Amino acid sequence: MWRDRISGQSTPSGAPRNPSLPRRSSSQLSRGPYNSRPGNASRTSSTSLLVSPNDSTASINGPSTRSPNDPGLRQTSAQRPRPATVPDPLEVLNGIIRKEAQIKDVPQLSSQPQQRPSELIEVIDFDGLSLEEFATKTDPKPPRKSAASDVNAQTTQQFEQERDKFQDLHTAISGCDDVSKSVELYLNDFQTELGAVSAEIETLQTRSTQLNAMLENRRNVERLLGPAVEEISISPKAVRTIVEGPMDENWVRCLNEIDARTTSIESKAASPAGSKAIEDVQPLLVDLKNKAIERIRDYLVSQIRAMRSPNINAQIIQQQRLVKFKDLYTYLSKVHPTLAGEICQAYINTMRWYYTSNFTRYLQALEKIKVYPSDRNEVLGGDASTHRTGNILPGGRAGSAAHDPFSLGRRIDILRNGHQPAISSYLAEEDHAFHGIEVPFRNFNVALVDNISTEYSFLTEFFSSLSFHQISRHAAEIFEQVFTFGRNLTKKLIENTTDSLGVLMCVRLNQHSAFELQRRKVPAVDSYVNGINMQLWPRFQVIMDLHGESLKRVGSNTGRSAMSALSIAGGDDLKQSSAPHFLTQRFGQLLHGILVLSMDAGDDEPVSNSLSRLRSEFDSLLAKLSRNGTDAKRRERFLFNNYSLILTIISVGSS
Numbered sequence: 274m275w276r277d278r279i280s281g282q283s284t285p286s287g288a289p290r291n292p293s294l295p296r297r298s299s300s301q302l303s304r305g306p307y308n309s310r311p312g313n314a315s316r317t318s319s320t321s322l323l324v325s326p327n328d329s330t331a332s333i334n335g336p337s338t339r340s341p342n343d344p345g346l347r348q349t350s351a352q353r354p355r356p357a358t359v360p361d362p363l364e365v366l367n368g369i370i371r372k373e374a375q376i377k378d379v380p381q382l383s384s385q386p387q388q389r390p391s392e393l394i395e396v397i398d399f400d401g402l403s404l405e406e407f408a409t410k411t412d413p414k415p416p417r418k419s420a421a422s423d424v425n426a427q428t429t430q431q432f433e434q435e436r437d438k439f440q441d442l443h444t445a446i447s448g449c450d451d452v453s454k455s456v457e458l459y460l461n462d463f464q465t466e467l468g469a470v471s472a473e474i475e476t477l478q479t480r481s482t483q484l485n486a487m488l489e490n491r492r493n494v495e496r497l498l499g500p501a502v503e504e505i506s507i508s509p510k511a512v513r514t515i516v517e518g519p520m521d522e523n524w525v526r527c528l529n530e531i532d533a534r535t536t537s538i539e540s541k542a543a544s545p546a547g548s549k550a551i552e553d554v555q556p557l558l559v560d561l562k563n564k565a566i567e568r569i570r571d572y573l574v575s576q577i578r579a580m581r582s583p584n585i586n587a588q589i590i591q592q593q594r595l596v597k598f599k600d601l602y603t604y605l606s607k608v609h610p611t612l613a614g615e616i617c618q619a620y621i622n623t624m625r626w627y628y629t630s631n632f633t634r635y636l637q638a639l640e641k642i643k644v645y646p647s648d649r650n651e652v653l654g655g656d657a658s659t660h661r662t663g664n665i666l667p668g669g670r671a672g673s674a675a676h677d678p679f680s681l682g683r684r685i686d687i688l689r690n691g692h693q694p695a696i697s698s699y700l701a702e703e704d705h706a707f708h709g710i711e712v713p714f715r716n717f718n719v720a721l722v723d724n725i726s727t728e729y730s731f732l733t734e735f736f737s738s739l740s741f742h743q744i745s746r747h748a749a750e751i752f753e754q755v756f757t758f759g760r761n762l763t764k765k766l767i768e769n770t771t772d773s774l775g776v777l778m779c780v781r782l783n784q785h786s787a788f789e790l791q792r793r794k795v796p797a798v799d800s801y802v803n804g805i806n807m808q809l810w811p812r813f814q815v816i817m818d819l820h821g822e823s824l825k826r827v828g829s830n831t832g833r834s835a836m837s838a839l840s841i842a843g844g845d846d847l848k849q850s851s852a853p854h855f856l857t858q859r860f861g862q863l864l865h866g867i868l869v870l871s872m873d874a875g876d877d878e879p880v881s882n883s884l885s886r887l888r889s890e891f892d893s894l895l896a897k898l899s900r901n902g903t904d905a906k907r908r909e910r911f912l913f914n915n916y917s918l919i920l921t922i923i924s925v926g927s928s
Contacts, residue, residue, distance in 0.1 A: 276804075285801075287484065290374045292399050296842070304806065320725070328508040331481050345454050348716070353599075360424055360427070360428060362428065362431070362432075365424070365425070365428040365620075369404075378447065385866065394461075399456070408429060408432070408433065409453050413511045430913065434518040439776050440534060457743065459760075480900065484577055490505075491787055501824070502550075504534070504536075504537045504538070504541070505534070505537070505538050505541070505548075505550055505551055505874075506554075506556050507530070507531060507534050507554075507561070508530075509557070510527075511527040511531060512646060514527040514562060515527055515528065515531060515564060515565050516561075516564055520568070520572050520598065524741055527596055528565060528600065528601070528604055529600060529604075531558075531561060531562075531565065531605055532607075534558075535562060537552055538554060538555065538558060541880050542555060543740065548723045551794050559648070565604070566605065566608060566609050566612065569601045569602075569604065569605050570605070570612060570616070571634055572598075572602065573595075573602065573605075574616070574619070576590055576595055577616070577619055578595050578623075580623050580624070580627055581623055581626070581627070587624065587627055588727060591731045592731075595731075595735055596731065596734055596735055599734060599735045599737065602735060602736065602738070603737060603738055603806075606738040607738070610922065613738075617736060617739075617747070620753055621649075621747055621750055623752065624728065624751045625751045625752075625753070625754065626757050628724065628728075628751060628752060629754040629755065630757055632720075632721075632754075632755045634698060635698050635701075635717070635720060636717065636758050636762065638698035638699075638701040638702050639701055639713045639717055639762070640713075641701060641702050641704075642701055642704055642708055642712060643704075643705065643706065643707045643708065644707065644708060644709065644714050644766070644814045645707055645709060645772070646713070647756075647769045647770040647771060647772065648771070649770070651678040651679075651771045652816075652819050652820050652822075652823040653820045653823050653824050653856055653859050653860055653863065653887075653891070654822075654823025654824045654825075654826055654827040654856065655823055656819070667687075677862070678771065678772050678773075678774065678775075679774075679859045679862045679863045679866070680862045681774055681862070681865065681866035681869055684711065684774065684775075684778065685778075685869065685870075686707055687712065687715055687778065687781065687782070688781055688785070688870075691785055693720040694719065694723075695715075695716045695717075695720040695870060696716045696721070699883070701716070709772065709778070709779040709825070710766040710767065710770060710772060710776070710779065711775050711782060712777050713766065713778055714762070714763060714782060715779075715782045716804075717758075717759055717762055718782065718783065718786050719786075721752070721755060721759060721786075721798075721801075722786050722789055722790060722798070724755075725748060725752050725755075725795060725797060725798055726790070726793045726795050728748060728751060728752070728795055729744070729745075729748045729793075729795045732747055732748055741796075744797075745796050745797040746797075748795075748797035749797045749798075749800070752797070752798075752801075756800075756801045756804075760799065760801075760804060760805065760807065761807065763779070763805055763808050763809070764808060766779070767779070767808065767812045768812075770816075771819055772816070773813060773816040773817060773820065773863065773867070774863070774866045774867070776809055776812055776813045776865075777813055777815060777870045777880070778870060779809050780806065780809045780810065780813065781870055782800060783805045783806055783809065784806075786798075786802060787802045790802070803875055810878075810879055811878070813880075814879055814883050817883035817884070817886070817887055818883070820863070820888075820890075821886050821887050821889075824856070824887070824890040824891055824892070824893075824894050825890050825894075827856070827894060828893055828894040828897045828898075830892075851907050851910040851911040851914060852911075852914060852916040853911075853914045854895070854898060854915060856891075856894065857895075857915040857918050857919060858918065858922075860891050860919065861918055861919040861922035861923065862922060863882070864919065864922075864923060865890075865895075865922050865923050867880060868923065895911075895912060895915055898911070899911050899912050
């Protein structure tokens with residue numbers, strides 16, 4: 274048949290071909306981004322072979338038209354068998370596109386003209402139409418029925434059926450080309466940007482190396498220069514606090530920091546190895562120091578002025594506003610001693626006025642305490658009748674019942690309750706009871722000891738730059754007027770009294786004050802305590818001498834006066850009475866009181882000498898009284914009864 278004839282003849286490979294359909298040339302298919310690399314052409318051809326319905330369409334993708342005898346085609350045909358009833362599409366197309374009338378409309382693919390094959394029996398006339406126009410054209414003449422026409426009809430019908438597939442393949446390939454172009458652009462841009470990033474990374478690595486080297490150098494420099502710079506530098510925060518900040522603990526810490534820096538800078542400036550930096554810092558440091566001195570002065574002056582306010586408690590200001598900032602005065606005394614001395618003197622003057630005014634009001638309150646009035650007949654040998662009638666206290670109470678100047682009684686409690694605080698001014702003014710001279714004496718001195726101890730402790734802590742001798746002198750200067758008040762009060766209490774027990778209790782109270790001041794380590798009151806002792810001891814000796822003189826005066830009396838004295842003891846007739854004399858009762862009570870008050874006394878006190886003289890006078894009196902009796906036994910019984918009474922009083926009182 275025609276097909277067999279076609280298959281038996283081969284078209285020379287060098288014959289020109291004039292395809293009637295426009296085909297994508299190899300140059301157009303090779304525009305993808307990967308066609309420039311080896312193996313891309315083969316990849317495209319294999320893709321076309323996979324999606325094409327017939328193996329013969331592979332010739333469209335190649336760079337030139339292959340002959341049916343091409344080994345590649347034979348290999349492809351051998352891989353996929355073609356049905357026997359279907360003619361070879363390659364042969365049909367080769368037969369169609371060799372029409373000479375279409376050569377002028379189709380671009381030549383090669384430089385040599387293609388010759389019409391002699392084996393082709395029938396040539397189809399397209400009449401200048403394209404393959405699609407020719408296929409859609411209706412031939413008015415009925416085709417000649419032959420075997421070749423049937424084959425052409427079948428081929429045309431098959432082409433029509435496969436045309437959409439070829440068109441889809443063409444669209445897919447075009448889309449792949451577009452995607453490939455976009456991918457190529459992206460890859461090119463990515464490669465360009467990657468190169469730029471790589472260059473930037475190299476630059477950053479170089480810069481990082483440089484920065485690391487600079488950082489290491491800076492650390493080395495800081496390690497070497499840091500301590501030196503730190504010694505001559507002051508933080509801006511500390512400067513701002515000193516100039517503008519409130520006076521609190523933080524201000525004191527900044528002041529201490531500046532003081533340390535100032536000391537270091539001044540020592541470095543005085544050394545020969547001074548630096549330019551120290552010279553630059555010194556003027557600023559001087560200004561800062563002057564500002565700190567100014568603020569310290571204003572603060573201390575304001576607090577001292579506040580102590581002059583009426584009804585103010587100076588101890589609150591001392592503890593909460595001065596002692597907490599004691600470093601202020603320490604710094605001031607170091608950098609400006611003259612100003613520190615002036616502030617110290619201002620404080621001394623203020624506190625002297627403060628304690629003088631307060632102790633004046635307290636002394637006025639103590640003077641309102643009622644004290645037993647003194648009587649010159651309150652001695653051992655005093656007239657009993659005068660004593661009974663003369664010692665009547667205001668209010669209608671008998672003096673003998675209210676107060677016995679020879680009996681110690683419960684007066685000793687004021688010494689045993691040594692830790693009891695001083696009475697307040699209000700209670701002193703409201704107290705209407707009578708007391709011995711030791712009550713106001715004790716309250717005043719207890720208040721004095723407490724206040725001067727507190728003040729001395731404050732002076733020691735706040736004015737720490739001063740020596741202890743200077744602090745003691747300042748404390749004595751502050752309480753100078755108060756000491757005068759105490760001496761005047763003591764003189765007023767003991768000036769006219771004959772209460773030997775009361776004076777001796779004042780001596781013991783003064784000694785307790787001295788012991789307490791020694792325990793508190795306050796030496797500023799020693800002169801005052803010694804002065805009070807010099808007031809009390811002579812008066813005590815004077816009173817003891819008065820007792821002795823009174824006994825001597827009783828013993829020197831004769832006649833009726835002596836008889837009346839003895840008659841008080843127990844009868845009108847001395848010869849019929851051996852009872853103890855009433856003076857023995859007085860002497861026993863007085864002796865007991867003196868012994869109790871002198872239990873812890875030393876041997877260097879004048880008590881023993883005064884008591885020895887008083888005992889001698891009393892023994893002489895008893896001997897004179899005993900000689901008035903006619904019977905020796907009665908005289909011995911009289912002496913025994915008197916001495917037994919004294920021993921009983923001493924024993925009972927001591928137990």
